[in-house]
Amino acid sequence: MAPIRGHKGRATGAALLQGNVSGTLLGAATALLALTAFEVPAAAEGMLVAAIALFSGIWFCPVFIAGAVTRVTATIAWSVTLPLAIAAATAATTAIPLSRIAYPGGAAILILIAASLAIAWADKRGWREARTGLVLLFAISITSCVWLGPAAELAAAKPWMASLIVNLNPASFLAVAAGHDYLLDTWLYQHTAFGSLRYQYWPLSLFVGLNLVAALTFAACLLLPVNKNAGSTAAT
Amino acid sequence: MRKGTFQAWLAMALLVCGGVNAEPVMDPELREKAGRAADAGLHYLREHQAEDGSWSESVGVTALALRAFLESHRGYNEGDGAFITRPISFIMANVRDDGSISETAQKKNYNTAVSLTALAAINNSDYATTISNGQKFLKGLQLDGPDGYEPDHKYYGGIGYGGDERPDLSNQYMALEALKATATDENDPVWDKALTFVSRAQNYSETNDQEWAGNDGGFVYMPGYSPHEGLNSYGGMTSAGLLSLLFAGADKSDPRVKAAYDWIRANYTLEENPGAGNQGLYYYYNVFAKCMYVYGETEIVDTNGVAHNWRNDLARKLISLQQKDGSWFNPDSPRWWEGNKDLVTAWSVIALNSVLRD
Numbered sequence: 403m404a405p406i407r408g409h410k411g412r413a414t415g416a417a418l419l420q421g422n423v424s425g426t427l428l429g430a431a432t433a434l435l436a437l438t439a440f441e442v443p444a445a446a447e448g449m450l451v452a453a454i455a456l457f458s459g460i461w462f463c464p465v466f467i468a469g470a471v472t473r474v475t476a477t478i479a480w481s482v483t484l485p486l487a488i489a490a491a492t493a494a495t496t497a498i499p500l501s502r503i504a505y506p507g508g509a510a511i512l513i514l515i516a517a518s519l520a521i522a523w524a525d526k527r528g529w530r531e532a533r534t535g536l537v538l539l540f541a542i543s544i545t546s547c548v549w550l551g552p553a554a555e556l557a558a559a560k561p562w563m564a565s566l567i568v569n570l571n572p573a574s575f576l577a578v579a580a581g582h583d584y585l586l587d588t589w590l591y592q593h594t595a596f597g598s599l600r601y602q603y604w605p606l607s608l609f610v611g612l613n614l615v616a617a618l619t620f621a622a623c624l625l626l627p628v629n630k631n632a633g634s635t636a637a638t
Numbered sequence: 639m640r641k642g643t644f645q646a647w648l649a650m651a652l653l654v655c656g657g658v659n660a661e662p663v664m665d666p667e668l669r670e671k672a673g674r675a676a677d678a679g680l681h682y683l684r685e686h687q688a689e690d691g692s693w694s695e696s697v698g699v700t701a702l703a704l705r706a707f708l709e710s711h712r713g714y715n716e717g718d719g720a721f722i723t724r725p726i727s728f729i730m731a732n733v734r735d736d737g738s739i740s741e742t743a744q745k746k747n748y749n750t751a752v753s754l755t756a757l758a759a760i761n762n763s764d765y766a767t768t769i770s771n772g773q774k775f776l777k778g779l780q781l782d783g784p785d786g787y788e789p790d791h792k793y794y795g796g797i798g799y800g801g802d803e804r805p806d807l808s809n810q811y812m813a814l815e816a817l818k819a820t821a822t823d824e825n826d827p828v829w830d831k832a833l834t835f836v837s838r839a840q841n842y843s844e845t846n847d848q849e850w851a852g853n854d855g856g857f858v859y860m861p862g863y864s865p866h867e868g869l870n871s872y873g874g875m876t877s878a879g880l881l882s883l884l885f886a887g888a889d890k891s892d893p894r895v896k897a898a899y900d901w902i903r904a905n906y907t908l909e910e911n912p913g914a915g916n917q918g919l920y921y922y923y924n925v926f927a928k929c930m931y932v933y934g935e936t937e938i939v940d941t942n943g944v945a946h947n948w949r950n951d952l953a954r955k956l957i958s959l960q961q962k963d964g965s966w967f968n969p970d971s972p973r974w975w976e977g978n979k980d981l982v983t984a985w986s987v988i989a990l991n992s993v994l995r996d
Contacts (some may be wrong), residue, residue, distance in 0.1 A: 443803065555972065583744040586803040592863060598973040603744065 445582035447498045452506035452576045453544070455485035459514040461537055465525045470625045477522045481514040502580075509579035512613040513572055519620035526624060544573050547585060551595035564601040575609040663936045663996050664949035672953035672990050673711050678964035679987040680707060684721050685963075686980060691724020693980040697732045697741045700725045701752040703980060706987035708759040711994045716760060726760065729753050733768055737775030738800070746800030747779050747809050754816040769820045776813045777828050781805055781835075792838055792848060792861040795831035806860040807839045811878040811925070814885040829886040835861075836882045841871045842897045855897030856905070856913070865917075872913030874922040876901050877929040884932050899933070906940045908955040916970040920982045927952055927989035949993045956986050956993075 442450065459481060466476040489507045493500040517536055524532030546567060554564045568574050568585065577584045583603075584590060591597035662669070683703050687693060692700040704725045707714040716722055732741050732749075740749035754772045757765045779797045781787040787794045796805025797813045814832055822828065837845050838861040841852035850862045856871020857879030858864035866872050880898040888895050905912040911922035930938070930948045937945045960966055961979075966986040968976035975981050 581743055583799065583803060586744075586799050588804045588860075588863070591804075592865070595973065598865070600975050600978065602742070 443582070443587060444502065445580050446584055446587055448502040448504075448506045449573070449576045449580045449582060449584060451489060451492050451498065451503045452485070452510035452580075453573065455488040455507065456510040456514055456517075456572070456576075457537070457540065458488065459484045459510075460517050460521070460533065460540060463518045463521050463533065465522060473522055474519065474621050474624050477518045478515055481518045482511055485511050485514060505579040505581070506576040509575045509609065512610060512617070513575060516613050516616040516620060519617055519624060523620045523623045540572060543571050546571050547573075547590060547594050547596050554599055555595040561600040561602070564596065564599045565603075568596060568601045569604045569609075574603055575613070578603050578606050578609060664947060664953065664993070668950055668953050669994065671957055672993055675953075675957045675960055676710055676987050676990040676994065677712070678960065679966070679983050679990070680710060680712070680964075682964035682983055683707070683980065683987070687721060687725070690728050691720070691726070692728045693725075693984070694978055695741070696981075697729060697739055697749040698745065698752050699978065699981045699984065700728055701739075701749070701756040702984040702988065704729070705752070705756040705759055706984045706991065708756065709991045709995075710987065711991065716762065726757075729756065730765075730768065733771075737771035737773075737778075739768070739772060740800075744799065747776065747797055747813055748799060750775055750800075751809075751812040751816040755812075755819045758816075758819040758821075773817060773820055773822055776817060777822075777826070779813070780828055780831055782831055789834065793835070795833070795835035796860075797832075797835075804860065805835060807836065807857060807875050807878055807882065808859065808921075810835060810839075811882045811885075814882050815928075818885045824887060832882065833886045833888065836879055836886065837894060839875070840879055840894060840898065841869070841901075842894060844897070845894050854901055854904075855899075856901035857898065866914040870913050871901060872918075873902075873905065873907075873911045874914065874918045874925055876905075877922065877925040881925060881929040881932060884929075890933075900941075903938060904941045906938055906946055908951050916968065918974050918976065919968050919971070920966060920976055920985050921974055923952065923956065924985035924989045927992035931992040931995060952989060953993050956990060960986075 462484075463477070463480060466473045468476065485507050489500060489503045492498055492503060517540075521533050521536060550567050554567050573584060585594065585596040585601070664672075683693065683706065687703075688695070693703045694700075704722070707722060714722055716726070729739060732753075733739050734746075738746040738750045739753040740746045742749075750772050754769055754776070757769055757772075776797065779800060781791075781793050781796050781798075789795075793805050797810045798805040799809055810832060814829075817826075817828065836857075838848050839859070840846050840857050841854050843851045843853050848861050850869055852869065852871075854871055855876075857875040858869055858871060859875055862869065864870055864872065864875075876898055880895065880902070883892065883895050883898065890896070890899075908923070908926075910916060911919045914922070926948075936949070937947050939945045956966070965979040965983045967979045967982045
């Protein structure tokens with residue numbers, strides 16, 4: 403196993419990976435428990451499990467200290483393995499079938515690959531707060547349907563504006579993969595303006611393409627030689 | 639009785655009866671103006687129709703605009719040209735294997751329902767299979783036992799946007815309208831189940847078993863939720879609720895129907911969507927016109943004892959709100975797509991079609 407370093411400081415070894423995985427699973431279990439308190443439509447269940455996997459994957463993503471190829475490979479492996487583990491654990495312990503998680507879970511894996519590679523690349527550049535920034539960015543964009551609702555309503559004469567806001571939300575990729583219009587779910591319909599506005603989800607292929615391009619870009623950046631002037635940690 | 643006297647009495651009786659029957663249901667001058675307003679609206683729609691016959695790149699809007707033409711006082715049909723046949727082709731091109739008719743995976747109930755209502759208005763047996771498959775699709779959306787909703791669940795019998803989104807009274811009424819327009823068997827269980835859901839969206843504790851239910855007789859968007867201030871009833875949903883009750887087989891003697899009609903009497907206005915201000919205003923005009931037409935009274939006597947000819951009032955209001963280009967839209971609130979001129983013009987013309995129909 404390649405040495406790894408957590409996001410709060412330097413450390414190596416499998417213990418930290420175990421810590422990350424444990425933390426991830428604990429967080430996911432807590433979130434799933436919280437889910438049972440709400441009335442969630444069947445298709446949205448898969449979306450929510452995928453979203454939990456996505457956030458956990460970003461927040462607990464280890465930074466692998468290794469050669470460029472190994473680093474990219476290990477990061478991708480993490481991004482694939484964690485959502486699969488969470489999906490399997492969910493299917494085993496709840497009434498949510500694996501088939502319901504499969505498509506949004508696949509979307510979460512794609513987003514997570516791009517995000518994890520972005521974190522690895524930022525770490526290589528010495529941007530240690532990148533992970534926190536990325537988590538914040540995801541939190542802001544995933545809740546944008548709530549806090550950007552009034553702005554979208556003002557711009558409702560231009561339906562492309564509402565569509566843009568909706569589609570920049572990572573939850574929309576999960577929703578399109580799940581075949582579920584989450585903005586019409588009871589809570590969101592009641593608390594945001596989007597359900598009553600005109601918007602159009604992008605096609606699934608566009609979401610997949612954009613995330614693949616992002617992942618390939620960050621992978622390429624990781625594989626390129628490091629600028630010696632940059633605060634690289636790759637050799638540490 | 640001499641023959642001449644009998645003939646004179648008969649002639650007088652016929653004159654009187656004829657006079658009663660011929661009594662106009664609305665002001666003749668206003669009827670003419672309303673007809674011209676509908677024509678201008680249809681002209682706007684023709685001017686803004688896409689090359690493929692659609693409007694606003696939407697099956698739903700296209701079906702509504704098509705219905706506006708088909709049910710207009712001009713009596714347009716397939717023989718009148720491409721402006722009718724192309725939207726039909728557009729709708730038929732979006733028929734899916736599951737029986738739904740939609741350009742998108744979202745809002746399949748809405749799109750399918752308004753498409754079926756438009757196809758029924760064509761009155762051409764060529765579309766019988768599409769209509770039959772569409773009926774099955776709509777009935778399949780209704781939440782019941784196999785979906786995990788038992789009769790005591792607040793969503794039982796309801797229909798939502800499609801997929802597994804929560805049901806609501808607006809989607810319910812459109813689905814029921816389509817099922818009614820396409821002559822669904824009145825003994826089909828879909829109606830009874832629908833009545834259960836519709837009753838649970840009414841602020842009428844006599845028949846609504848939900849704890850939140852008030853007692854004014856009006857309707858909210860879905861059991862336990864109104865988008866306008868608490869759980870207050872409002873005009874658009876009350877007309878949709880009353881129309882749903884009538885479609886599902888309740889008659890004027892049904893206490894739910896009486897309570898809903900009493901709410902309309904107590905809140906009669908066309909200056910706004912009562913209980914919702916200017917939000918959903920044209921939705922209200924559209925469903926109010928259809929509801930009053932189906933209810934079948936020429937005048938509504940409000941709770942102050944004032945009689946209102948709803949046809950005259952609605953015609954005057956829509957004429958006053960029409961834009962110079964023949965369109966309508968809601969400049970005060972774009973919610974529920976009311977900023978879309980194609981949609982709102984189609985709704986307004988359909989409302990005028992109900993006004994102009996005796």
